[in-house]
Amino acid sequence: xxxxxxxxxxxxxxxxxxxxxxxxxxxxxxxxxxxxxxxxxxxxxxxxxxxxxxxxxxxxxxxxxxxxxxxxxxxxxxxxxxxxxxxxxxxxxxxxxxxxxxxxxxxxxxxxxxxxxxxxxxxxxxxxxxxxxxxxxxxxxxxxxxxxxxxxxxxxxxxxxxxxxxxxxxxxxxxxxxxxxxxxxxxxxxxxxxxxxxxxxxxxxxxxxxxxxxxxxxxxxxxxxxxxxxxxxxxxxxxxxxxxxxxxxxxxxxxxxxxxxxxxxxxxxxxxxxxxxxxxxxxxxxxxxxxxxxxxxxxxxxxxxxxxxxxxxxxxxxxxxxxxxxxxxxxxxxxxxxxxxxxxxxxxxxxxxxxxxxxxxxxxxxxxxxxxxxxxxxxxxxxxxxxxxxxxxxxxxxxxxxxxxxxxxxxxxxxxxxxxxxxxxxxxxxxxx
Numbered sequence: 191x192x193x194x195x196x197x198x199x200x201x202x203x204x205x206x207x208x209x210x211x212x213x214x215x216x217x218x219x220x221x222x223x224x225x226x227x228x229x230x231x232x233x234x235x236x237x238x239x240x241x242x243x244x245x246x247x248x249x250x251x252x253x254x255x256x257x258x259x260x261x262x263x264x265x266x267x268x269x270x271x272x273x274x275x276x277x278x279x280x281x282x283x284x285x286x287x288x289x290x291x292x293x294x295x296x297x298x299x300x301x302x303x304x305x306x307x308x309x310x311x312x313x314x315x316x317x318x319x320x321x322x323x324x325x326x327x328x329x330x331x332x333x334x335x336x337x338x339x340x341x342x343x344x345x346x347x348x349x350x351x352x353x354x355x356x357x358x359x360x361x362x363x364x365x366x367x368x369x370x371x372x373x374x375x376x377x378x379x380x381x382x383x384x385x386x387x388x389x390x391x392x393x394x395x396x397x398x399x400x401x402x403x404x405x406x407x408x409x410x411x412x413x414x415x416x417x418x419x420x421x422x423x424x425x426x427x428x429x430x431x432x433x434x435x436x437x438x439x440x441x442x443x444x445x446x447x448x449x450x451x452x453x454x455x456x457x458x459x460x461x462x463x464x465x466x467x468x469x470x471x472x473x474x475x476x477x478x479x480x481x482x483x484x485x486x487x488x489x490x491x492x493x494x495x496x497x498x499x500x501x502x503x504x505x506x507x508x509x510x511x512x513x514x515x516x517x518x519x520x521x522x523x524x525x526x527x528x529x530x531x532x533x534x535x536x537x538x539x540x541x542x543x544x545x546x547x548x549x550x551x552x553x554x555x556x557x558x559x560x561x562x563x564x565x566x567x568x569x570x571x572x573x574x575x576x577x578x579x580x581x582x583x584x585x586x587x588x589x590x591x592x593x594x595x596x597x598x599x600x601x602x603x604x605x606x607x608x609x610x611x612x613x614x615x616x617x618x619x620x621x622x623x
Contacts, residue, residue, distance in 0.1 A: 220252055222514050224521060226281040227258045227272065229265035229288075230504065238537050246524045253517050255281075273297035276511035280518040284331035284507035289324070290579025298330040299508040304519045305329060310527040315565065317573055318543035321503045324579075325407070331507035332526040335540025338501045339394060340560045341487045342455055342463040342473065344370075347377070356487040360395055360430055363462060363490050367438035370461045379438030381460040384598055386447035389590030390500075391464055392431060393418075393576075396608070397498035398491055399427040401572055404498055409574035410615055419612035427492070428597070428604035435598045444598055455484075464489075466502075468539035470557045486560040488571060499564060499571050501541070502578070541565075582618060589614065 228239060236259045243255045258279075260268045266288060272279045273292060284298065292298050302323075305311070310332075311319060321333045341363070343356045351370050357363040367379030383391045397404055400423050405411040410418055418424060435443070440454070448465075455463035458478040463469070473484060491497040506525055508518040524530055526543070535542040536552060541561050547553045553562050564571040577583070593610060596602040602610075 221254055222252060222517050223254045223256055224280040224512075224514055224518055225256050225258060225278060226521070227260070227265075227269055227279050227283065229260070229262065229269060229283040229285070231259045231262050231265060235538060238534065242525060242530050242534065245530065246521060249524070250517075250520065253520070255521065273509060273511070277513075279509045280512040280514055281521050282507055282509055283504060285504040286321075286502055286576075286578045287583055289330050289507075290583075291581055293324070293328070293330050294581070297510055299510045299512065299515060299518075300328045300330060301332070301508060301519055301522065302327065302329040304515070305332075305523070308523060310523055313527060313545060314543050315545055315547075316568075317501065317565075320573075320575075321501070322505070331505040332522055333503045333505040333543050334525065334531065335535045335538065335543055336501045336503045337466040337468070338499055338541045338561065338564070339391075339464055339466065339489045340564070341490055342465060342469060342557075343485060343487055344458075344461045344479075344483060345485050346483050347461045356485075357462075357490055358487075359491045359493065359495070360398060360427070360434075361493070364430055364434050364438065367434060367462050371438040373440070376459060378440045378454070378460045379462060380434055381451040381454045381463040382435050382439035382443035382446060382598075383448075383451055383464075384435065384444040384446055384595065385450070386591065387587065388447075388594040389587055392428065392590070392594050394464070394489070394498070394500055395431045396424045396427045397500060397574070398489075398496075399423040399493065401492055401494055401496035401498050404572070404574055406572065406574045409498060409500055409576040417612045417615040419608040419615065423492070424608040424612075425604050428607055432597060432604060444595070458483075466539075467541055467558070467561060471539045473557075484557075486557040488560045488564050491570070496570050496572060499573050500576050501573055502576075580618070586614070 228236070236257070239257055243257060247254060269279070269282060284292065289298070317336065318333050322329050322331065324330065341356060347370050348356055348366060351366060353366055357366050363380070370377065371379035396418055397409060400412065400418050400421055403412045403421065404418060405413050412418055412421060443450070446454070451463055452465065452469055452472055454460045456473050456476040456478065470486070473479065489497050489499055506522045508515055508522060512518050525534065531544055532542070542553070548562050548565060552558065590611065593602065593607050597604065597607050
């Protein structure tokens with residue numbers, strides 16, 4: 191997922207919140223003020239949230255909302271400080287990588303009872319309803335959308351190379367990317383992710399090769415209880431993945447993270463890119479590519495013709511320390527349904543949480559249609575939950591990124607890489623961490 195950066199002035203009210211001041215008391219008129227904190231901040235997004243909040247306040251004149259927007263790099267740390275203090279935050283952005291540690295520390299409010307009978311559930315996709323509950327059925331946040339992978343591709347280059355359609359499998363991706371790859375012409379096959387968060391695409395490849403064997407409740411486990419890295423198909427996936435770097439990617443992509451990958455596709459130098467839907471907006475604004483030169487295709491599959499869609503998600507939750515939980519839950523409900531939800535997902539290029547999106551022309555045509563295709567074919571594009579909420583997730587990402595670097599630099603082999611990952615996860619789970 192992209193990590194947006196914005197240097198925003200927090201203002202006097204926000205500064206008071208960040209120093210741990212308690213939630214403002216109701217005014218004499220009976221008005222309740224909620225402090226709402228976002229974490230994936232950027233100026234455009236903040237302005238959009240302010241518009242949605244203004245609509246909420248108009249519908250609920252006795253509730254005022256103070257939006258706090260810390261710079262993205264500091265946001266989770268600031269939120270953690272506020273949650274630890276037990277005051278100063280009512281509604282907050284909760285992500286799949288923060289919900290685990292924050293709920294374990296008792297900082298988040300379980301909204302399950304408050305949301306029993308809420309009609310908003312009926313309008314949501316199955317994925318959204320599932321993502322709103324943890325393994326024990328608790329609801330610490332309601333998703334506002336998903337970040338899911340699809341394949342961005344150059345329609346003109348695919349056709350010129352003699353292919354009638356984009357690749358549907360990882361093997362076909364290697365074949366087509368290698369055919370298009372021509373460094374002498376500064377034309378490259380694949381925008382490889384070798385730098386920050388490189389582990390995410392590597393594990394996506396492994397999960398695709400094992401699609402039918404993966405435990406839907408834990409994307410890093412097989413249905414027989416072993417880690418996905420223990421299966422021989424994991425090594426096969428990494429051998430193909432390594433060839434994708436060696437045969438079809440720029441050598442400089444050894445250090446590419448999100449910005450470099452997206453730029454390489456947007457400027458027309460690479461033919462394929464595996465990325466989240468938010469990139470649609472970025473590529474649409476490219477001056478190097480015309481509308482007819484690119485499109486998206488569903489996430490590529492493994493040898494069995496199926497793949498695993500490792501959806502990342504985030505949403506709105508309520509702080510356990512809030513003194514205005516009724517009003518806070520009401521705001522979460524407002525943002526999670528109807529026009530407010532649709533507006534937020536469209537303008538943030540997110541996979542939507544509402545069923546109505548499948549019939550919305552915005553999603554049915556052009557680059558968005560691949561996401562609708564995946565949603566409508568759950569037996570082929572299997573949705574699993576990765577263990578992103580474990581306390582060691584950040585540690586895992588650092589280790590796995592370093593290992594991918596070693597692989598593409600020739601300092602380890604696919605066999606040794608997956609064996610190390612298998613040992614790592616097996617030990618963690620045996621320790622009961």
